[in-house]
Amino acid sequence: MTARFGNTELAAKESAAFTKAVRLEVVTFAFMVTAVLAVMLAMGSSQAMKAAWIEDMLALIPPAAFLVGARRARKRPTPGHPYGFHRSVAVGHLVSAVALLTMGLFLVEDSAMSLLRAEHPPIGTVQLFGQTFWAGWLMIAVMVYTGVPPFFLGRMKLPLAEQLHDKVLYADADMQKADWMTAAGTIVGVLFIGMGWWWGDAAAALLIAASILRDGARNLRFATSGLMDERARTYDDKQPHPLTQRVDERLRQLPWVTDSRSRIRDQGHVFHVEAFVCPAPDEEPTLDRLEEAVAAVRELDWKLDDVVVMPVRDLSDTVPDPTA
Amino acid sequence: MRHRARGTLRVRRTSRRVAAACVLALVTGCDLSGPTFPADPDGTLERVRADQVLRAGAAPNPGWVEVDDGRPTGREVRLVEEYAESLDVEVQWTVGTEEHLVGLLEEGRLDLAVGGLTDQNPWVEKVALTRPYVEVTVGGTTEAHVVMLRMGENALLTSLERWLDEHGELP
Numbered sequence: 001m002t003a004r005f006g007n008t009e010l011a012a013k014e015s016a017a018f019t020k021a022v023r024l025e026v027v028t029f030a031f032m033v034t035a036v037l038a039v040m041l042a043m044g045s046s047q048a049m050k051a052a053w054i055e056d057m058l059a060l061i062p063p064a065a066f067l068v069g070a071r072r073a074r075k076r077p078t079p080g081h082p083y084g085f086h087r088s089v090a091v092g093h094l095v096s097a098v099a100l101l102t103m104g105l106f107l108v109e110d111s112a113m114s115l116l117r118a119e120h121p122p123i124g125t126v127q128l129f130g131q132t133f134w135a136g137w138l139m140i141a142v143m144v145y146t147g148v149p150p151f152f153l154g155r156m157k158l159p160l161a162e163q164l165h166d167k168v169l170y171a172d173a174d175m176q177k178a179d180w181m182t183a184a185g186t187i188v189g190v191l192f193i194g195m196g197w198w199w200g201d202a203a204a205a206l207l208i209a210a211s212i213l214r215d216g217a218r219n220l221r222f223a224t225s226g227l228m229d230e231r232a233r234t235y236d237d238k239q240p241h242p243l244t245q246r247v248d249e250r251l252r253q254l255p256w257v258t259d260s261r262s263r264i265r266d267q268g269h270v271f272h273v274e275a276f277v278c279p280a281p282d283e284e285p286t287l288d289r290l291e292e293a294v295a296a297v298r299e300l301d302w303k304l305d306d307v308v309v310m311p312v313r314d315l316s317d318t319v320p321d322p323t324a
Numbered sequence: 325m326r327h328r329a330r331g332t333l334r335v336r337r338t339s340r341r342v343a344a345a346c347v348l349a350l351v352t353g354c355d356l357s358g359p360t361f362p363a364d365p366d367g368t369l370e371r372v373r374a375d376q377v378l379r380a381g382a383a384p385n386p387g388w389v390e391v392d393d394g395r396p397t398g399r400e401v402r403l404v405e406e407y408a409e410s411l412d413v414e415v416q417w418t419v420g421t422e423e424h425l426v427g428l429l430e431e432g433r434l435d436l437a438v439g440g441l442t443d444q445n446p447w448v449e450k451v452a453l454t455r456p457y458v459e460v461t462v463g464g465t466t467e468a469h470v471v472m473l474r475m476g477e478n479a480l481l482t483s484l485e486r487w488l489d490e491h492g493e494l495p
Contacts, residue, residue: 120365120476122452125485132489134362134482196363198476 089268104213147183383439457492
């Protein structure tokens with residue numbers, strides 16, 4: 001069975017990618033639940049350890065947002081929701097961005113305060129299976145467990161995020177980067193404590209917190225501007241999506257069109273295209289020609305499914321000139 | 325594409341740096357502190373051994389710490405003295421209230437303190453506690469007893485905990 005986003009049928013390749021993404025997120029969610037439990041059991045007094053636990057809790061949010069959002073996005077448009085339910089992706093992106101930002105803020109505050117207060121974390125011994133050993137080794141073992149899978153899961157999600165144009169998936173990959181980096185930071189921090197360098201734990205956590213905070217702020221910025229109908233951007237928000245240019249280029253190629261300007265917003269997975277075209281002076285924008293124009297745009301990419309082409313006498317009142 | 329490549333490179337560089345830090349930490353950790361891993365940030369255990377004095381606090385608590393003519397006695401006092409003996413050092417006692425002793429521990433003027441404290445005591449933010457070394461049942465509830473130490477002196481903490489594992493169940 002092929003997957004769909006609303007009225008948009010996915011091709012076999014995208015459909016397979018979507019199935020894989022859902023499976024990855026289910027695995028992520030289940031794994032993070034076990035990670036939360038493991039850290040809770042091993043949690044000592046290390047700042048970074050406490051931070052890692054709270055961060056694991058927050059890391060449950062993006063996979064949950066993805067799974068809920070992906071379910072909603074599949075629904076076909078209804079009279080009450082004529083645009084469909086694609087925006088559930090944007091909502092999921094916003095929720096994940098806030099989770100990431102909260103984690104960054106919490107970690108920065110937490111580690112900066114323990115540095116300022118010059119807290120010396122106590123790590124004693126534990127008894128496990130009849131053995132007594134330094135609790136730091138247990139913490140390191142738990143951090144290896146919680147850190148290694150996110151390292152790989154995050155990397156597996158990035159190409160899928162690009163292929164499906166799914167920003168929740170992208171934000172979740174950022175979250176998993178945050179996960180494995182905090183785990184690595186905690187390991188370094190615990191070793192520092194073991195060497196008697198009490199500040200090492202908080203300093204390592206602070207460095208990593210700064211990077212998480214940056215990722216969170218970046219995701220929040222683009223999630224909100226996306227919701228405010230910013231021109232569609234690439235899955236990683238690094239640049240305007242190339243399709244935003246190709247739509248006008250394609251329309252200008254039509255023999256009866258002299259010029260075209262369009263506004264393309266990211267609905268989540270798919271784009272909503274409103275293109276304004278200026279017919280040549282002696283050419284009639286007949287129904288056939290307009291349908292042909294819509295078909296030409298839709299052929300460009302599967303993401304361009306909801307397309308409106310509107311003939312106008314003058315482009316100046318339609319969309320701001322993209323070259324201006 | 326170009327952007328993504330740069331992203332991966334940065335991640336790779338970070339992970340390499342983290343790995344390097346781990347190795348450095350392990351190597352220097354073994355080199356510098358040898359047998360004392362974890363180490364004390366303020367070198368308490370080394371100082372105790374060098375000066376042959378363990379600075380201990382005692383807060384009166386019937387059944388655990390009693391004070392007789394200014395001299396501390398009782399079960400936990402004996403426990404600390406036996407631990408000191410195992411290190412071949414003398415105990416220098418300071419008698420005071422719990423709050424007073426916690427203050428001295430925070431200032432680094434005491435190494436450890438006893439006073440019939442359980443793991444439910446409210447000082448956990450200010451001092452380090454050992455794992456419970458003995459459990460007693462009082463009026464139907466189980467109380468797990470601990471010793472207070474200066475925060476973060478993990479060599480002393482580890483050494484005391486290991487010793488208590490063997491000798492904690494003293495009469």
